[in-house]
Amino acid sequence: MVKTRLIAVLLLVAGALLGYFVYSTQASTSKYAFKLGLDLRGGSELIYKADTSKVALGEVGDAMASLRDVIERRVNLFGVTEPVVTTQTVSIGVDGTEHRLVVDLPGVTNIDQAISLIGQTPTLEFKTERDAETRDKILKQIEDLKARQEKGEDISKDLATLQDPYYLDSELTGRFLASAKIEFNSQTGAPYVSLVFNDEGATLFAEMTKANIGKTIAIYLDGQPISQPNVNEEITGGKAQITGGFTPLEAKQLAGRLNSGALPIPIELVGTQKVGASLGGGAFDKGVRAAGFGFALVALFLIIWYRLPGLVAVLALLMYAALVLTIFKLIPVTLTSAGIAGFILSIGIAVDANVLIFERMKEETKRGKARVAAIDEGFARAWTSIRDSNISSLITAAILFWFGTSLIQGFAVTWAIGVLVSMFSAIVVTKRLLRAIYT
Numbered sequence: 001m002v003k004t005r006l007i008a009v010l011l012l013v014a015g016a017l018l019g020y021f022v023y024s025t026q027a028s029t030s031k032y033a034f035k036l037g038l039d040l041r042g043g044s045e046l047i048y049k050a051d052t053s054k055v056a057l058g059e060v061g062d063a064m065a066s067l068r069d070v071i072e073r074r075v076n077l078f079g080v081t082e083p084v085v086t087t088q089t090v091s092i093g094v095d096g097t098e099h100r101l102v103v104d105l106p107g108v109t110n111i112d113q114a115i116s117l118i119g120q121t122p123t124l125e126f127k128t129e130r131d132a133e134t135r136d137k138i139l140k141q142i143e144d145l146k147a148r149q150e151k152g153e154d155i156s157k158d159l160a161t162l163q164d165p166y167y168l169d170s171e172l173t174g175r176f177l178a179s180a181k182i183e184f185n186s187q188t189g190a191p192y193v194s195l196v197f198n199d200e201g202a203t204l205f206a207e208m209t210k211a212n213i214g215k216t217i218a219i220y221l222d223g224q225p226i227s228q229p230n231v232n233e234e235i236t237g238g239k240a241q242i243t244g245g246f247t248p249l250e251a252k253q254l255a256g257r258l259n260s261g262a263l264p265i266p267i268e269l270v271g272t273q274k275v276g277a278s279l280g281g282g283a284f285d286k287g288v289r290a291a292g293f294g295f296a297l298v299a300l301f302l303i304i305w306y307r308l309p310g311l312v313a314v315l316a317l318l319m320y321a322a323l324v325l326t327i328f329k330l331i332p333v334t335l336t337s338a339g340i341a342g343f344i345l346s347i348g349i350a351v352d353a354n355v356l357i358f359e360r361m362k363e364e365t366k367r368g369k370a371r372v373a374a375i376d377e378g379f380a381r382a383w384t385s386i387r388d389s390n391i392s393s394l395i396t397a398a399i400l401f402w403f404g405t406s407l408i409q410g411f412a413v414t415w416a417i418g419v420l421v422s423m424f425s426a427i428v429v430t431k432r433l434l435r436a437i438y439t
């Protein structure tokens with residue numbers, strides 16, 4: 001009996017400490033303050049379309065992940081607090097799918113400022129010479145198009161498919177760049193940008209130079225050729241140079257832009273959205289108010305209908321809320337309005353578990369069993385229903401997270417965490433507290 005009550009006291013103390021942690025760390029300067037999403041905090045959302053036409057189908061996922069990392073690194077340089085950069089694949093009807101990059105910038109409510117934070121991050125490409133026959137064929141095609149244009153014909157569709165007559169695309173792009181820095185030619189003093197590739201890029205560069213000895217390799221920046229050095233021998237070690245007649249300032253800026261992220265694939269801004277701070281704050285206040293009212297009504301119902309066991313359930317629910325909110329802070333979970341809705345829904349699931357248990361206890365008490373025996377039997381008989389119900393909820397949450405957008409994923413995460421903790425709250429906390437009272 002003493003052991004049972006000691007465990008109950010420890011659980012209550014732990015719940016109180018968790019509640020204090022949640023309350024005391026809510027200051028905006030705290031490391032563990034809630035991480036609020038764009039819809040609650042206010043800010044800007046930028047939507048970019050990624051051009052994956054030159055990326056092999058099996059490498060699109062890696063290229064988009066690399067693009068996300070580059071943009072995150074670039075935004076972080078400007079000190080934006082907790083930017084959220086995600087990738088999406090959206091259906092565009094009969095044309096198939098489109099890969100997008102969504103950038104949420106909390107606290108940045110000026111759209112122009114948000115766009116400037118992303119900036120025109122350079123797209124770096126290395127291209128090899130075409131063979132003479134193909135080059136001449138494309139040049140003739142260009143001459144034919146010019147002649148047709150002079151006759152007044154529409155050549156826009158042909159221009160869209162026209163290829164570079166001199167150089168071919170290669171696998172080596174800015175995604176393989178490890179670092180860039182400004183250096184100066186020891187003889188002329190002219191500045192240039194020195195590049196260092198990662199291991200995979202070094203291998204590609206060595207293979208490219210070995211296959212093109214005696215030819216030129218063109219270095220393209222933002223779609224424009226800036227250097228066409230001659231290849232005299234295979235270059236190993238993963239190093240290259242960009243010499244484009246730069247001034248020292250231009251070379252320094254280019255190196256800085258490349259270090260902050262040479263885009264592995266081109267992107268195009270296709271949409272913007274601004275959420276004002278007042279609108280975001282209002283959504284958060286309404287969400288918290290809804291959670292508070294919901295909890296109060298549930299607590300009132302439990303106490304009126306179940307009396308003392310209902311009061312115990314309310315204590316367990318308070319511990320449940322403290323534990324869930326602590327998990328939200330420690331992971332941390334980015335709270336959105338949908339995420340708060342998921343948390344509120346999980347409170348209902350936690351209550352449902354207690355209702356199942358108490359109804360089973362009432363049935364056992366009517367059969368003449370002692371209170372402690374009724375508690376044990378009630379929990380044992382309710383467990384299978386609680387388990388199956390919560391497993392179904394977790395499966396649903398997993399499906400929503402896997403297939404949903406970032407907003408739906410926020411709902412799924414908070415809901416799943418709430419469901420898992422609700423099982424602990426109902427089966428462990430409520431049972432221990434009831435046994436401590438009735439033993």
